[in-house]
Amino acid sequence: MHAWLSRRIAWAANDLTAETFARALLSIDRFSDDREGTALPWLLGIARHVLLETVRQDRIETRARERLGLPLDLAVDDGFSEVEERLSPRRALERQLDALPPGEREALKLRVVDELPYDELAGRLDIRPAAARLRVSRALRRLAHTVPQEET
Secondary structure, three states, X not given: OHHHHHHHHHHHHHHHHHHHHHHHHHOHHHOOOOOOOOXXXXXXXXXHHHHHHHXXXXXXXXXXXXXXXXXXXXXXXXXXXXXXXXXXXXXXXXXXXXXXXXXXXXXHHHXXXXXXXXXXXXXXXXXXXXXXXXXXXXXXXXXXXXXXXXXX
């Protein structure tokens, strides 16, 4: 269902898939099994109606924006994405991880994300276990200095 909708209107496929199944659930009592066990034709019919309604609504909204002189592209940035990125803890962490020296970043990834023991981590990086511990420790220390601490 999602793939079918994605090929037609990719930017809204997730929402339209959810809407299709919601409408199917609401009208399940009208479903008749004419295809011997498959509801796909019925679901695709619902999806087609949901898709057509969405396209019609988008056209109406576009014409209204044109008449009112509003921007047609609702994704006009105006700097909001930069603010969002600065406020996003995940993006901030990604920037801080990217700023780590490559050896420390890789050691930290193998230890924290992949949960490798230090011996295996050292083998993958072709270093001694003590050096692996040192790299992870340095990476964590650098991150601790860049992450704002909450006051208690």
